[in-house]
Amino acid sequence: xxxxxxxxxxxxxxxxxxxxxxxxxxxxxxxxxxxxxxxxxxxxxxxxxxxxxxxxxxxxxxxxxxxxxxxxxxxxxxxxxxxxxxxxxxxxxxxxxxxxxxxxxxxxxxxxxxxxxxxxxxxxxxxxxxxxxxxxxxxxxxxxxxxxxxxxxxxxxxxxxxxxxxxxxxxxxxxxxxxxxxxxxxxxxxxxxxxxxxxxxxxxxxxxxxxxxxxxxxxxxxxxxxxxxxxxxxxxxxxxxxxxxxxxxxxxxxxxxxxxxxxxxxxxxxxxxxxxxxxxxxxxxxxxxxxxxxxxxxxxxxxxxxxxxxxxxxxxxxxxxxxxxxxxxxxxxxxxxxxxxxxxxxxxxxxxxxxxxxxxxxxxxxxxxxxxxxxxxxxxxxxxxxxxxxxxxxxxxxxxxxxxxxxxxxxxxxxxxxxxxxxxxxxxx
Ligand code: LRH
Ligand code: MN
Numbered sequence: 566x567x568x569x570x571x572x573x574x575x576x577x578x579x580x581x582x583x584x585x586x587x588x589x590x591x592x593x594x595x596x597x598x599x600x601x602x603x604x605x606x607x608x609x610x611x612x613x614x615x616x617x618x619x620x621x622x623x624x625x626x627x628x629x630x631x632x633x634x635x636x637x638x639x640x641x642x643x644x645x646x647x648x649x650x651x652x653x654x655x656x657x658x659x660x661x662x663x664x665x666x667x668x669x670x671x672x673x674x675x676x677x678x679x680x681x682x683x684x685x686x687x688x689x690x691x692x693x694x695x696x697x698x699x700x701x702x703x704x705x706x707x708x709x710x711x712x713x714x715x716x717x718x719x720x721x722x723x724x725x726x727x728x729x730x731x732x733x734x735x736x737x738x739x740x741x742x743x744x745x746x747x748x749x750x751x752x753x754x755x756x757x758x759x760x761x762x763x764x765x766x767x768x769x770x771x772x773x774x775x776x777x778x779x780x781x782x783x784x785x786x787x788x789x790x791x792x793x794x795x796x797x798x799x800x801x802x803x804x805x806x807x808x809x810x811x812x813x814x815x816x817x818x819x820x821x822x823x824x825x826x827x828x829x830x831x832x833x834x835x836x837x838x839x840x841x842x843x844x845x846x847x848x849x850x851x852x853x854x855x856x857x858x859x860x861x862x863x864x865x866x867x868x869x870x871x872x873x874x875x876x877x878x879x880x881x882x883x884x885x886x887x888x889x890x891x892x893x894x895x896x897x898x899x900x901x902x903x904x905x906x907x908x909x910x911x912x913x914x915x916x917x918x919x920x921x922x923x924x925x926x927x928x929x930x931x932x933x934x935x936x937x938x939x940x941x942x943x944x945x946x947x948x949x950x951x952x953x954x955x956x957x958x959x960x961x962x963x964x965x966x967x968x969x970x971x972x973x974x975x976x977x978x979x980x981x982x983x984x985x986x987x988x989x990x991x992x993x994x
Contacts, residue, residue, distance in 0.1 A: 566682040568650045569973045571961070577969040578958055585964050588951035596947075601919050603952065610915050611956045615846065615907050616660040616688035616889040619668050620994050622647040622900065625855065625893030631994075633986040634898060636979030641668040642679060643983065647900055649683030654969050656962035657907040660688040662889050663735070665728045666698055667994060673734040680735075688889055689739035689781055689843075690732040694721040695789065708746035710766035711759045711795050718766050725770045733775060739842075739887060740774070741816055742767065743783035747790025747797070759795050764808055771809045780813045781842035781887070782806050785821035788853055798822075799831045806840050814842035818891055819858075819869070820849040829868040836876045836884060843887030844869075846910050855893035857902050859909035866909070867945045870917035878922055898976060904966040908953055915952055920944035 593603040622644045624634045638644040641663070648661050661680065670676050680686065694709030702720060707713070709721035721744075729740055746763070748754035771780055784802040787794055796802050799815055806813040815835050822828055835841035846858040846866070859866045876884050888910065894902045921940055928937035954964045963969035970976075 566649070566679075567653050568646055568683070569653055569969070569975060573973055574654070574961070574963050574969055577972055578964045581954075581964040581968075582958070585951065585954045585958065589955050592948070592951045596919065599919070599921065601921075606915060606918050606949075607952050607955055609918055610911055610952055611960065613911060613914050614657060614659045614888065615910050616662045616887070617648045617651060617658045617903055617907075618845075618889060618891050619644045619648070619661055619663050621890060621892050621894060621903055622651075623994055624899060625895050625994065626992055627895065628991040630991055632895070634976075635985070636976055636983045637986045639983055641670050641676060643979075644668070645676070645680055645683060645685065646979075648680075648685055650900055650970065650975055651903050651907070652684055653961075654957075654963040654966035655904040655907050656957045656960040657911050658890075658903070659684065660686045662688040662691060662741070663731075663737075664691040664693060665724075665731060666693060673731060677735050687732065687735040687737040689741045689887060690728045690735075690737050691741045691743070692725045692728045694724055695743070695745040708744070708759075708795075710742075710744050711746040711762040713762075718762060722766050722769045726773045729770075729773055729775070729778065732778075738777060739779040739781055740770070741781040741783055741842075742770065743785065743816075743818075744796065745785075745789040745794070747787075747794035748792045749790060750792055754793060754795075756793065760801070760805075763795050764805060767805060767809055767813075771813060774812055778812065779842065779887075780809065781816035782813060783816040783818055783821070783845070785818065785853065786823055799835065803835070803838065803840055806842075807838075814840045816842040816845065816887075818845035818847070818853075819866070820845075820847050820853040820855055820891075824851065828865065829872050832869055832872045836872065836881055839883040841884070841886050843889065845889055845891030846906070847890065847892045855891065857892055857894075857897075857909070858890060858906040859913065860906075863909070863913070864945060866913045867916055868941075870913040871920060871941060871944075874914070874917040874920070875922065900970060900976070901967055904970065908966070911953055911956075912949055915949040916944045916947055918944075919947055919949070 596603045623638050638647055652658050694705050697704050703717035712718050782802045782805055784796045784798050786797055802815040806815050848856040848858055848861040850861050890906055925940040958964050
């Protein structure tokens with residue numbers, strides 16, 4: 566059930582194919598001079614996928630306001646259809662990461678079939694104990710898994726276990742646990758007791774994990790708490806994941822660090838410890854801005870992929886990160902932002918793949934800082950678009966996903982099917 570007609574994509578590609586082929590051949594010659602086989606890189610890129618955040622296909626907002634666009638998805642089935650468009654055109658997002666209860670539905674097997682009809686599967690499930698649902702007994706105002714009140718903690722644990730049960734019905738293999746628990750005033754929270762309560766609660770969730778599942782702990786420096794956050798940084802996350810067991814690992818959301826923190830080095834540490842769960846890719850200039858991946862600091866994204874490619878290149882054991890986008894699209898068409906962000910992540914991966922590892926290793930060993938930096942920059946400065954275009958075309962996608970999407974009139978069509986949503990008060994969804 567392809568949301569956009571195949572013929573339309575083929576017709577669109579036909580106008581671009583000859584130039585795309587010429588560009589591919591030319592890049593192939595350039596890379597061959599660097600002893601790099603372009604088809605090998607193409608095959609590796611073709612096997613790379615990044616998950617779409619279900620909460621990212623609707624227009625996002627801030628605490629001040631949200632300005633909905635045309636054809637806003639009304640429910641998880643609309644979201645899946647939009648994810649189907651992203652996968653059909655960009656061919657880099659074979660899975661969707663759901664958020665409960667935002668994506669609650671009455672028939673999970675129907676949802677699984679619908680996803681499969683769009684060529685989609687399900688990545689990590691996301692629990693939500695950072696907002697209260699209307700029929701909830703205990704409020705999360707003062708925390709959830711670390712709340713001082715045992716009944717509130719039990720409610721939060723039960724919700725996470727429910728997310729695992731839903732995920733099992735959908736074929737997901739992981740649960741991401743992000744809690745906003747923390748404090749706004751010095752003295753408001755006992756740091757060590759709150760962390761102990763976090764471990765007591767997550768141990769119960771860990772015990773409910775099926776054998777082949779993983780649990781991703783997501784750290785974040787602040788927001789919604791603005792003095793302290795229980796899982797504030799990779800150190801707290803690593804302590805917890807180490808205490809829980811081998812199925813617990815640390816998820817790195819690129820927007821969850823203080824400005825100028827060396828995120829690629831945190832990634833290297835977690836890889837070395839076998840505790841890298843994976844990523845929530847996005848970009849930021851100030852705080853947890855959830856901007857499009859690579860839109861502000863593309864070199865930083867590339868440097869993260871340089872650590873990932875070097876680990877795979879060296880065959881580091883237990884290295885199996887999950888790749889997900891986590892963005893809020895406040896001023897763009899979310900489908901366009903997600904397609905271009907998926908392509909950006911693919912691009913950073915491809916550029917890291919063409920770094921001459923032997924040249925880099927030799928420069929590092931020789932303390933030749935300039936040649937080491939140049940070896941990396943050479944990868945980053947290589948325009949790999951011809952490889953991404955070839956990967957998409959060979960997979961039945963669009964050489965230019967944004968162009969094909971705009972030509973399809975999909976947004977205008979769903980705007981007719983889905984009632985318009987008036988501007989709402991704040992909130993990311
Ligand atoms: C927290 C976060 C988390 C999601 C939420 C939507 O800031 O990154 O991953 O649950 O955004
Ligand atoms: Mn996140």
